Amino acid sequence: MTGLPERVRDRRPLVHAMTNYVTMDWVARGLLAAGARPVMARDGAEAPQVVAVADALVLNLGNWSPALQQAMLEAGEVASRHGIPVVLDPVGAGGTAIRTRAALELLERVKVTAVRGNAGEIMALAGDQGLVRGVDAAQEALGLRVERAARAVARRSGCVVAVTGPADLVTDGRRTLAVRAGHPLMAQIPGSGCLATALVAAALAAQGDGAPSVAVVAEALLWAGWAGEEAARKASGPGSFAVAYLDQLGQAGPLPAGRIAPPLSDLLSLYVLVSGATPLSVVEAVLQAGCRMIQFREKHLPLPVQVEAAARVREACWRHGALLLINDRVDLAQAVGADGVHLGQDDLPVAVARRILGPGAIVGATCETAGEARIAQAAGADYIGTGPVYATPSKADAGKPYGPDVVRRVSEAIRLPVVGIGGIGIGGAAPVIRAGGVGVAVISSVVGAPDPGAAARAILDEVERAKEGVLA
Ligand SMILES: Cc1ncc(COP(=O)(O)OP(=O)(O)O)c(N)n1
Numbered sequence: 001m002t003g004l005p006e007r008v009r010d011r012r013p014l015v016h017a018m019t020n021y022v023t024m025d026w027v028a029r030g031l032l033a034a035g036a037r038p039v040m041a042r043d044g045a046e047a048p049q050v051v052a053v054a055d056a057l058v059l060n061l062g063n064w065s066p067a068l069q070q071a072m073l074e075a076g077e078v079a080s081r082h083g084i085p086v087v088l089d090p091v092g093a094g095g096t097a098i099r100t101r102a103a104l105e106l107l108e109r110v111k112v113t114a115v116r117g118n119a120g121e122i123m124a125l126a127g128d129q130g131l132v133r134g135v136d137a138a139q140e141a142l143g144l145r146v147e148r149a150a151r152a153v154a155r156r157s158g159c160v161v162a163v164t165g166p167a168d169l170v171t172d173g174r175r176t177l178a179v180r181a182g183h184p185l186m187a188q189i190p191g192s193g194c195l196a197t198a199l200v201a202a203a204l205a206a207q208g209d210g211a212p213s214v215a216v217v218a219e220a221l222l223w224a225g226w227a228g229e230e231a232a233r234k235a236s237g238p239g240s241f242a243v244a245y246l247d248q249l250g251q252a253g254p255l256p257a258g259r260i261a262p263p264l265s266d267l268l269s270l271y272v273l274v275s276g277a278t279p280l281s282v283v284e285a286v287l288q289a290g291c292r293m294i295q296f297r298e299k300h301l302p303l304p305v306q307v308e309a310a311a312r313v314r315e316a317c318w319r320h321g322a323l324l325l326i327n328d329r330v331d332l333a334q335a336v337g338a339d340g341v342h343l344g345q346d347d348l349p350v351a352v353a354r355r356i357l358g359p360g361a362i363v364g365a366t367c368e369t370a371g372e373a374r375i376a377q378a379a380g381a382d383y384i385g386t387g388p389v390y391a392t393p394s395k396a397d398a399g400k401p402y403g404p405d406v407v408r409r410v411s412e413a414i415r416l417p418v419v420g421i422g423g424i425g426i427g428g429a430a431p432v433i434r435a436g437g438v439g440v441a442v443i444s445s446v447v448g449a450p451d452p453g454a455a456a457r458a459i460l461d462e463v464e465r466a467k468e469g470v471l472a
C-alpha cells in the first residue's frame with residue numbers, strides 16, 4: 001500500500017469540514033496543502049446537500065450553537081445514509097455540560113467513524129470527569145484512565161477513538177496503537193487539533209471503504225505529527241512554523257517508520273532489567289515468556305564489554321519484537337542502536353537526552369515525587385519509573401520503600417505511563433497496577449529466579465489480570 005500522503009494526493013478527497021470560525025481558514029489551507037479538497041459549508045440550509053457529494057464529513061464543535069447542532073445532526077444523518085465517513089472533534093467536551101451533551105447526541109444519532117479529541121474531552125465522553133480547562137484539557141490524572149475512557153467510547157459507539165497528546169492513542173476498543181510524533185510548536189498555533197481531525201477525515205476518505213480503521217487513523221496522526229517535527233526544524237517561531245507546516249504537509253515521501261506501535265502502556269507491563277551480569281539465556285527466556293521491554297543495566301562491566309553484551313541483547317529483542325532501553329548511557333544506546341534510555345535524577349537530563357536521541361527515541365525517567373514527574377514530562381520523557389515500591393536487594397542506594405502509593409501519587413500528576421520498581425515479585429505487581437501503574441520493572445524476582453521464564457510469565461499474568469480489572 002502506498003503511503004497515506006500519496007493516497008490523499010492521488011484521490012484528492014472532498015472533505016466537508018463543518019468546523020469552527022477560529023480555525024476554519026487553517027483547516028482549509030491544511031487540507032489543500034495535503035492534497036485534499038475542502039468545502040466548509042456550515043449552515044443547516046445547505047450542509048445536508050453538500051455532504052451528499054463529499055467523501056468525508058468533519059463535525060467540529062468549536063463555536064457551538066443550537067443551529068450548528070441541528071445542521072450537524074442533519075448533515076451527519078445524510079452522511080450515515082450514504083456511508084460517508086464522519087469524524088467528530090468534540091471540542092470543549094468536559095469543559096461545559098452543553099458541549100458534552102452535544103457531542104454525545106451526535107455520537108448517538110450519527111454513525112461516527114472516528115473521534116479525535118484531547119484527553120479531557122474523551123474522558124468526558126466516557127463519563128470520567130477529567131480536568132478540562134477551557135478547550136485545552138489539562139493533561140491530568142491520566143495514565144490508564146485515558147486508555148480506559150477511549151476504549152469505552154470506541155466500544156459504545158462502534159468507532160475509532162484517537163486521543164492526541166504527548167503520545168497519541170488510537171483504539172477501536174480492542175486494538176490500541178500509540179503514535180509517537182509531534183512537536184511543542186504545534187500547540188503554539190491555533191488549529192493543530194482541528195487540522196489533525198480533518199486529516200483523519202481525508203485519510204478515511206482516501207482509503208476507499210470509509211470503514212473505521214485504527215491503522216488509518218494512526219497513520220493520519222503520524223502525518224500530522226511528523227509534519228510538525230519537520231516544520232519545527234525550519235521555523236524560528238510560531239509564525240514561520242505555521243508556514244513551514246503547510247509546506248511540509250505538501251511534501252511527498254514516506255512517513256517515518258517505527259513511530260506507530262502498541263502503546264508503551266502495553267509494552268511496559270513487564271519491564272525486565274538485565275543487571276548483575278545476567279546471562280543472555282535469561283534474556284531469551286523472559287522474551288519467550290512475553291516480556292516486551294528490556295533495560296540493559298550492566299553498569300559495573302567495563303564499557304567495551306557492555307557494548308558487546310548490549311548488542312547481543314538488542315539482537316534478541318529485535319527477534320522478539322521487544323524494545324531495548326539502556327540504563328544511564330546515551331552513548332551506549334546510540335552505539336548499539338537501542339530504542340532509548342532510562343535516566344535517573346542524577347543522570348543526563350531528559351531534555352539533553354531527547355535532543356541527542358531525537359523525537360523517535362524512548363526516554364524514561366526515575367521520579368519519586370509528583371513534582372519530579374511533571375518536570376520530566378515537560379522535558380519530554382515518555383514514561384516514568386518510580387520507587388522503590390518495596391525493599392530491594394538490587395540497588396544499594398535506593399531510598400526507603402514507599403509502598404504502592406508512590407505509584408498513585410506520581411501517576412495522578414501526569415499523563416505519561418508509570419511503572420513501579422523495587423522489590424516487585426509475584427503478588428506485589430497487582431497493587432502497583434491498582435495504584436495506577438501500567439506495569440512493573442523488575443530484576444531479582446525474575447533474573448534471580450530458578451526459572452526466569454516462568455517467573456516472568458507469572459508476573460506478566462498478574463499484571464494483565466490487574467489491568468483487565470482497571471480497564472473494565
Ligand atoms: C524503570 C526504571 N525505573 C527506575 C530506575 C532507576 O534508575 P536510576 O535512578 O537512574 O538508578 P540506576 O538504575 O541508574 O541505578 C531504572 N533503572 N529503571
Ligand SMILES: Cc1nc(C(=O)O)sc1CCOP(=O)(O)O
Pocket residue numbers: 273366386387388389391392393394395398399421422423424441442443444445
Ligand atoms: C534499578 C532500581 N531502581 C530502583 C528505584 O527505586 O529507583 S529499585 C531498583 C532495583 C530493582 O531491582 P529488584 O526488582 O531486584 O528489586
Ligand SMILES: [Mg+2]
Pocket residue numbers: 327328342343344347
Ligand atoms: Mg541511572
